[in-house]
Amino acid sequence: MWKIFNKLAELFTPKPITQRATGLVPRLSPGAQRWVIADIHGCAETFKRLIRKLNLNVHDQLFLLGDYVNRGPDSAGVLDFILALQQQKYQVYPLVGNHEVMLLEANRNKQILRNFVQKYNSQNIIDPHTDKIKMQYMRFMESLPYYYILEDFILVHAGLNFAAFDPLQDFEAMLYIRNFKTESHFLRGRQVVHGHTPQSLLTIQHHIRRNLPTIPLDNGCVYYGKKKDLGYLTAYNLSTRELVLQRNIERISVN
Numbered sequence: 262m263w264k265i266f267n268k269l270a271e272l273f274t275p276k277p278i279t280q281r282a283t284g285l286v287p288r289l290s291p292g293a294q295r296w297v298i299a300d301i302h303g304c305a306e307t308f309k310r311l312i313r314k315l316n317l318n319v320h321d322q323l324f325l326l327g328d329y330v331n332r333g334p335d336s337a338g339v340l341d342f343i344l345a346l347q348q349q350k351y352q353v354y355p356l357v358g359n360h361e362v363m364l365l366e367a368n369r370n371k372q373i374l375r376n377f378v379q380k381y382n383s384q385n386i387i388d389p390h391t392d393k394i395k396m397q398y399m400r401f402m403e404s405l406p407y408y409y410i411l412e413d414f415i416l417v418h419a420g421l422n423f424a425a426f427d428p429l430q431d432f433e434a435m436l437y438i439r440n441f442k443t444e445s446h447f448l449r450g451r452q453v454v455h456g457h458t459p460q461s462l463l464t465i466q467h468h469i470r471r472n473l474p475t476i477p478l479d480n481g482c483v484y485y486g487k488k489k490d491l492g493y494l495t496a497y498n499l500s501t502r503e504l505v506l507q508r509n510i511e512r513i514s515v516n
Contacts, residue, residue: 282429284354284406290320295499297416299326299456299478300358303333303383304511307482307494309342311507315496319350324409326456327358327418327436331381332483334511340386340398357405358418358457359436365402368394407435413450414499419457420475423447443474452476454497461490462506469502485509 289295296315301308317323329343330336346353364386367377371392378384388395394402408417408429415421422434423444434441439458452474459481468476478495485492485508496505 281404281406282408282432284356284409286322286354286409286411287352289322293318293320293322294501295322295324295411297324297326297454297478297497297499298494299418300328300459300482301325301333301339301494302328302360302483303330303336303339304482304494304509305333305335305338305342306511307507307509308339310510311494311496311505312342312346314505314507317351319352322352322354324416324454325353325355326416326454326478327356327405328360328456329355329358330364330386331360331383334382335385336383337385337395337398340401344397344401354409355401355405356409356416356418357402357407357436361402361405362436364394365399368399407432411451411499413452415448415451415453417453417455420455421453441475445474448474454478454499459484459488459491462493462495463490465495466504469497469504480506482507482509485511 298311323346325343329339343353343355364377367374374387375392378387386394386398408415417435419436420434420438420441421428422431422438423442425431425434428447443453454476456477456479458477459479460477462480465477465480476497478497480493480495481488481491482494492509493506494509
């Protein structure tokens with residue numbers, strides 16, 4: 262059965278899930294901070310602990326680079342916390358990741374969705390009365406843009422396809438690309454901040470220290486204790502270049 266399911270998953274074609282390819286970000290308040298976090302993957306308690314470390318206030322901006330769900334023990338808890346921060350008037354700017362798109366595609370068929378959430382340990386986002394994704398999570402995921410362009414950064418889940426005529430129109434690459442090469446003329450001094458591909462802390466710190474064109478932020482928090490050099494959720498301050506780390510503290514083992 263899993264061979265059939267995995268083949269179906271490979272055939273999922275990411276489609277624009279919002280008319281807003283990019284999100285709008287207001288001007289930063291004087292003295293406020295800009296933080297970026299990538300690939301939370303159902304690690305709700307770790308995410309909350311990291312947010313507490315940042316001492317966020319309502320003037321700060323928090324950018325989230327997608328993949329809030331799947332693999333970790335509490336996908337619903339991650340989404341609930343993001344929604345709660347927004348309701349409390351925190352400036353939270355989430356992007357879509359490939360796992361959100363895959364969930365939305367799976368949601369078209371109840372049996373595929375049932376198999377999908379079982380495989381990825383995300384059953385708690387399903388409404389038991391409808392066997393579909395809970396409506397508040399559907400609305401949230403469907404509203405997510407693919408990227409943000411700031412004065413000095415481009416924020417995206419996986420990266421950009423600089424071989425495309427217009428890298429900002431290749432939405433599939435924004436969700437799935439790995440090992441991409443940048444093009445300085447297009448960037449015009451901006452850096453690409455992204456997640457999707459787990460990198461060691463040494464690699465992440467190297468990119469920050471050398472001020473390279475790309476800043477990868479996914480340290481594979483969900484893989485703590487399972488893969489070498491991985492296991493931290495990271496927050497990067499766009500203004501100060503500070504990197505704040507939080508080791509995975511989930512009580513339940515991850516898939």
